[in-house]
Amino acid sequence: MSRYSKRMEHIRASEIREILKLTQRPGLISFAGGLPAPELFPVKELIEINEEVLKNHSNQALQYGLTEGYGPLRKAIAKRMEKVHVKTHGENILVISGSQQGLDFTAKIFLDKDDVVLCESPTYLGAINAFKAYEPKFVEVETDEDGMVMEDLEKKLKENKNIKLIYVIPDFQNPSGITWSINRRKKLVELANKYDVVIVEDSPYGELRFEGEILPAVMHYDTQDRVIFLGTFSKTLCPGMRIGWVAASKEILNKYILVKQGADLQSSTITQMEIARFMEEYDYDGHIEKIKEVYGKRRDLMMDTIKKEFPEGIKYNYPEGGLFTWIELPEYIDTRKLALKALEENVAFIPGGSFYPNGGHENAFRLNFSNMEEDRIVEGIKRLGKVLKEELHQ
Amino acid sequence: MSRYSKRMEHIRASEIREILKLTQRPGLISFAGGLPAPELFPVKELIEINEEVLKNHSNQALQYGLTEGYGPLRKAIAKRMEKVHVKTHGENILVISGSQQGLDFTAKIFLDKDDVVLCESPTYLGAINAFKAYEPKFVEVETDEDGMVMEDLEKKLKENKNIKLIYVIPDFQNPSGITWSINRRKKLVELANKYDVVIVEDSPYGELRFEGEILPAVMHYDTQDRVIFLGTFSKTLCPGMRIGWVAASKEILNKYILVKQGADLQSSTITQMEIARFMEEYDYDGHIEKIKEVYGKRRDLMMDTIKKEFPEGIKYNYPEGGLFTWIELPEYIDTRKLALKALEENVAFIPGGSFYPNGGHENAFRLNFSNMEEDRIVEGIKRLGKVLKEELHQ
Structure with a gap:
């Protein structure tokens, strides 16, 4: 053995x-x-913020906090999601240590051995690695310059048993750089509804659009609380602080909170307080x-x-x-x-x-x-x- | 389903x-x-350190770093372990986000469904929760004021199949407050050798002894690279920063590094740099x-x-x-x-x-x-x- x-x-x-x-x-x-x-x-802003937080709130900032995350940060994140056309609330947000942690938790929460994950082809390497620890089968869905090809997605939804997740990166995909069209986003939600599968929308870059308008997140089209959204500050602020988030229905988010508790209790209190202040008091836009x-x-x-x-x-x-x-x-x-x-x-x-x-x-x-x-x-x-x-x- | x-x-x-x-x-x-x-x-020290790190090293501090952790912190931790009579090196240390994360990783690395964990009775609630996600069986070993009762430990080592881990908190145990005697520590290692089981030594408080001498960690008595040591800064510095460590043989540590990669890539770069400086340049003792x-x-x-x-x-x-x-x-x-x-x-x-x-x-x-x-x-x-x-x- x-x-x-x-x-x-x-x-x-x-x-x-x-x-x-x-x-x-x-x-x-x-x-x-x-x-x-x-x-x-x-850098200059973070030095200021750190000093202010430690001078005035060290008892809280350096202490244990709630697993769910620092309240004002959860609120600020919920509000920020309006940028990708999602209406949500602080109670629907769990703060995690980078969106990579959200991938690990997602697999832990949904996947038994040999369950199926439908993913784009190609898809994000870090997700493959995180998911593999839970021994699923990956079924790659044909993907063109507008996202997953919906005929192939439906074919694979029909063909496979024990499909638990459809994992997608709809904006400026890693690695391919492609962005899903609005039609494909809508159709994805329709098919997920029809076949009763959860969608994981991994969106580290959604706000980093160099031309045109930011597209509504897949979550925007969700009518049945089946989209889980993973966000991060790694690309819009910095990766070294390791803060990201999960947005989901309260029922699903509660599972993430339970898993977070066992996995590392909570993300850094002080870092959460710092990012909240950066969002609230500085020019994040x-x-x-x-x-x-x-x-x-x-x-x-x-x-x-x-x-x-x-x-x-x-x-x-x-x-x-x-x-x-x-x-x-x-x-x-x-x-x-x-x-x-x-x-x-x-x-x-x-x-x-x-x-x-x-x-x-x-x-x-x-x-x-x-x-x-x-x-x-x-x-x-x-x-x-x-x-x-x-x-x-x- | x-x-x-x-x-x-x-x-x-x-x-x-x-x-x-x-x-x-x-x-x-x-x-x-x-x-x-x-x-x-x-607080005062952390304000100074944060400013110094951000003023002079922001490119590194706010960027992605290696999964293994920040080199100087790994070295400083290895050196610090001399306090509990353990000789080790930076390459044997993985920086993690609090020792709770080490518990989750331990279960992920070692436990299949129905594998057995031998633990003290009572034992740390956070470990129970972290392990439970991997569906093991817990076998509680009779525990008195000197640690696990060795006769009962050997009985349970004989009686049970698929024993993967012996989980212990030998110093000022959570929740009981007891401390293992030196004899029990030695005997624990002997029995683990005899029955070829890995020992997980969870040691969040080892240095916080109010009277008498700090006892050698169980790892001190390890002759076969079978003890995994979990440490943390939560009780000696602050919990809000979420930094802990795993110390283990290179073979075993390599598994932890792989799992860390999938779980959250790495712990906060800037926090690691700050703690390294606190240990090196301030009066940590x-x-x-x-x-x-x-x-x-x-x-x-x-x-x-x-x-x-x-x-x-x-x-x-x-x-x-x-x-x-x-x-x-x-x-x-x-x-x-x-x-x-x-x-x-x-x-x-x-x-x-x-x-x-x-x-x-x-x-x-x-x-x-x-x-x-x-x-x-x-x-x-x-x-x-x-x-x-x-x-x-x-």
Whole structure:
């Protein structure tokens, strides 16, 4: 008998976290991580806030608090969700330690061994890893530039038993950069209602739209309390503080609260108080505008340089927001090998195969454009273009 | 088919967390939570440290970091473990979000459904709740004032199949306040070796000894890399920051790192940097001395007042450190009902039944002495004495 549980056989190191270790090497141009631009972190504001919170509220800020989260933060988050057209209340929000924790909790709450998760193809690597610990089956649903293909979704809803979750990232998807159309969002809710399945809407980037209007979240179309929304401050404020949230009906949220209690009691009290104050007393809107401006320029520059420097025979998408774009190469290219060649040129990206829970698709890769400054984006894409030209039969 | 996973049937709200909600009511004298004294939080130092970290290292502090934790903190923790006579290294330390997270991870890594956990009787409620999500069987081992009774431990090691873990809190146990003798610690390791079982040593209070010498951790006696040590800053610094650690062999620690990756990627970067600086550059020893002095006085005052004010026919232990003492009443008393009567007098405690995974033992309760100031301890114990005198047939 193994000393470990059976579930441990399914848990592998995330390729992203392993590559991130490499990217700490100096001089590397990294398009690998999903790292925000550190020069945009609101440092001066956080120093002020921390001092105010500790000077006036240390007894509360450094003490245990409620599992549900700090009341004013829950309220501020509920109000903020109006930006994605969701009407909700503080009591429907649980504060968690980054939305990754929400993925782990979701699996814990819903998945028994061999239950089915329907997901986009490709889908977020971190979700695959979090879910795998609970030994589900992943069924990938065909996904195009408007989201899951609804005919294929319905086919798979019909074909499979024990479907517990439909997991989607509707805005500026990680890794593909695509955004679901409004029609697909509506239809997704209709099908979930018809087949009585819970939808998990993972939305780390929803507010980071560089052009056009923010689209209503899938949760906006929910009529039967079946959408669970995962949000985070990692991309709009900073990831180092590890604060995110779950929004759900009270019945479902209560399950998350129970699981949170056993998992780590609560998220950091002081950090919650700080973020609440940042949202209430500082210019959070203005801060996000600044991020969008900088990332929008970086996106433009990356896409323009790709157009100029990458060889023919390559497909890529044009993300309207978020942090990533996605490159598809001819099928004979293995991007795991390509990644090693790119590293020789001091450029990093994440090979696409990791984003398919059932494997395959080694001919794509993900590029991040938020973390590198403009000249390094140009230089990095040029170097990648050179590597690609060597590898592709022209 | 339920929409939720089967494990959710086992997860209940923690009585402690529910009672903690009540204790926010003004004027209540609470011996319920395991809350440290907020007036001892090193507020001035944390303001200085936060400013220094954000002014000079914001790019790192607010960004994603490695799952394993912040290197200098891992080193400082490893060094600190010399206090409990454990020699280890930074690479053997994983930083987690409070030791509660270590309990959840432990269960995830080791327990399949119906696997057996041997534990003290009573044992920590938070561990019971964390473990229950993974559907194990709890086998309680007879426990006296020196720790688990070794004859009973060996009996249960022989009798049960699929024993995966022996879970112990050897110092100032929660809830009983007892401390394991050195002989029992040695014998525990011997038996674990003989029956090839992993030991989880949960040690949130090891350094908070008010008299005599700190005893070597169980891990000190480990010769086969089978002890996993869970530590925390919640009681020696503050709980609101949510930082703890796992110390283990590299093979075992690697499992924890994998699980941490899926569960929440990493603990707060900035908080880790702050605690590392507090340990390296401030008087952490002096800070702990101050805590010990204050808690030692509160313990004395509580025990003296209990002696004076509680009726005959009650057993209680004398904790040499930590945060709790434990009161045993005649068997005809139900302390869940007693707790309601005490609340009418504005005094709160945790009924003992919650600390027995297999139920029973409703005639005991836990008292915390760290959180209330001296006059309120005296007043609260007097009120409790009055309630007890009314309830006990004298």
